[in-house]
Ligand SMILES: Cc1cc2nc3c(=O)[nH]c(=O)nc-3n(C[C@H](O)[C@H](O)[C@H](O)COP(=O)(O)OP(=O)(O)OC[C@H]3O[C@@H](n4cnc5c(N)ncnc54)[C@H](O)[C@@H]3O)c2cc1C
Ligand SMILES: Cc1cc2nc3c(=O)[nH]c(=O)nc-3n(C[C@H](O)[C@H](O)[C@H](O)COP(=O)(O)O)c2cc1C
C-alpha cells in the first residue's frame with residue numbers, strides 16, 4: 001500500500017547509523033519480517049527514486065492524538081551512504097515521508113522445533129531484529145553479527161533484550177572476536193549438530209560465505225538481498241538476480257523486489273556474480 | 274456547477290477515455306499496479322516490449338539514478354509472446370481499458386512475424402512498434418536511427434496487421450522530422466515520442482561504468498525539454514496524432530505536451546515514484562480544464578501560442 005507518513009523520531013544510534021520511527025496505517029501490522037519499504041524522501045525530483053529499507057520493527061502505541069487512541073508505527077535502521085540517506089538523516093519529528101509498504105516476500109519462519117541462527121553484517125541486522133522478535137516466540141535464536149568496527153555492530157542490546165544469544169566479530173577486534181563473522185559461525189556449527197536453519201542479511205561476500213557454509217553442511221538457509229531498485233513492485237525489471245537455472249539460453253532472472261528480497265540460497269546462482 | 278469537460282481522445286481509431294497512457298516497460302503488464310490505482314481510470318496501457326521468444330535481458334546493475342532522471346539498460350527482458358498470451362492476457366482481459374502491445378524484433382522478419390501473431394489477438398487494441406533496436410542481421414544498425422530502415426520495418430508491420438499502428442520513435446537521431454515522415458509514409462497511424470536518450474554514468478572511485486551494459490537509456494524529468502521540442506517539431510511536419518512521452522510527472526507536464534501538439538501522453542518513470550501517478554495526472558488534467566473553462570481536451574491539442 002501507499003501512504004503518507006510522519007517522522008516520530010530519528011535517532012543516531014551509532015556514528016552514521018540512524019533509527020527512524022514513522023507513522024503508518026494499522027494495516028502495516030500485517031507485514032512480515034524480511035519485507036521492506038520504499039521511502040520517498042521528499043516530493044521533489046531529486047533524489048528521483050524511492051529508497052528501499054528493510055523493516056526493523058513495527059507496532060502500535062497508545063496516544064490521545066488518533067481517533068482510535070492508538071498510533072501504528074514502522075521503524076527502519078539505516079546507514080548514511082549517499083544523497084537519499086543523508087536527507088533522511090536530516091529529518092525531524094513531524095517531517096513528511098511517502099511510503100510504499102510492505103513490499104516483497106518475507107522470511108519463512110520455519111518449523112518451531114529447530115534452532116534459528118541469524119547472521120547479519122552491518123546494516124544487514126535491520127530486518128533480522130523484526131525476524132528475531134517473531135522467532136523468539138517459539139524457538140531458540142542465536143545471532144552472529146559482524147561489522148568493520150564496534151560502531152558498525154548495531155543494536156546488539158536490543159537483540160539481547162529479546163533473549164537472543166549473540167556472537168559478535170569485527171574486522172578490527174574492537175568488539176567480539178577479531179575476524180569474519182562467518183568464521184565464528186563455522187566454529188559454532190562445528191560444535192552443534194542439532195537441527196537448525198540459517199537466516200542471513202548483509203553484504204554480498206558475507207552472503208556468499210554463508211551460502212557456502214549452508215551448502216557444505218546441508219543446513220536450510222534463507223538470504224535477504226539488496227539490489228538497485230526503481231519501482232519495488234516487479235514492473236521495471238531493474239533489480240533482478242540470476243536464479244538457479246539461469247543461462248543466456250534459459251533466462252531465469254528473479255526480481256529482488258517481488259520474488260525476494262528473501263530467497264532460499266539454493267534458488268540462486270552464486271558463481272556468476 | 275461546471276459540466277465535466279470531454280477528456281476522451283482518438284488515437285488511430287483507439288478511443289481513450291482520457292489522454293493518459295502508461296509507457297512501455299514502466300508499468301509491467303498492468304496487474305502489478307492494480308492495488309495502487311484504478312486501471313479503468315487511465316486511457317490505455319502499453320505492455321512491456323514483447324519479442325517472439327522470451328528474452329533474458331542484460332546483466333546487472335541495470336539501473337542507476339542520475340540528476341532528475343535515471344538510466345536503464347534492462348535489455349528488453351520480457352516473457353515472450355506465448356507467455357504473454359497465456360499468463361498476462363487473462364488478467365488484462367478483465368480490465369475495461371485498451372491494451373496496446375509494444376513489440377520489437379532483432380530482425381525485419383521478427384517484426385513481421387510478431388505483428389501477425391498479435392493481429393490474431395482480439396483483446397489487443399493496437400500495436401506500438403519500438404524501432405529503437407539494432408537489426409542484428411544487418412550489422413546492428415538501429416532501425417530507428419535510419420529513415421530507410423525505419424520505413425522498411427514499419428511497412429512490413431503495416432502489411433502484417435490490420436490493428437491500429439503506432440510507431441515509437443527514438444530520440445537518438447539528428448533529424449527527428451525525417452524519421453517521423455518515413456514512418457508515416459510507411460503507414461504509421463500515430464507516433465509515440467520519445468523513447469529514452471542514450472547516456473552513461475561513471476563510478477569515479479572504481480573507474481568503471483556503473484551499468485553492466487556501459488550505456489543505458491535516460492528517462493525522467495531530465496529529458497522532458499528534449500521530448501517537448503521533438504513533439505512540437507514533428508507536429509508541424511506530419512498529420513497523424515502524436516503521443517508525447519518523456520519526464521511527465523504531473524498534469525502540468527502532460528498538458529504542456531498537449532499544447533506542443535500531442536493528442537495523448539504516456540507516463541513512464543513517474544510510475545516508479547508514485548504508482549498512482551497515471552490516474553492522478555488524468556484527474557489533474559481534467560481539473561485544469563474545468564478551472565480554465567476548456568470544454569474539450571481536444572481543443573488544446575497544438576494550441577501553443579508560438
Ligand atoms: C530490499 C532492500 C533492503 C534494504 N534495507 C536497508 C536497511 O535496512 N538499512 C540500510 O541502511 N540500507 C538498506 N538497503 C540499502 C539502501 O536502500 C541504500 O543504502 C540506499 O538506497 C542508499 O541511498 P542513498 O541515496 O543514500 O545512496 P546513493 O548512492 O546516493 O543512491 C543512488 C542510487 O543507488 C541506490 N543504492 C545505493 N546503494 C544501494 C544499496 N546498497 N542497495 C540498493 N540500492 C542502493 C539508491 O537507492 C539510489 O537509487 C536496502 C536495500 C534493499 C534493496
Ligand atoms: C525501466 C524502463 C524500461 C523501459 N522499457 C521499454 C520497452 O520495453 N519498450 C519501449 O518502447 N520503451 C521502454 N522504455 C521507455 C519508456 O516507455 C519511455 O519512452 C521513456 O522512459 C521516457 O518516458 P519517461 O521519462 O516518462 O519515463 C522503458 C523505460 C524504462 C525507464
Ligand code: FES
Pocket residue numbers: 228229230231232233234235236237238239240255256257258
Ligand atoms: S525494482 Fe522494479 S522490478 Fe524490482
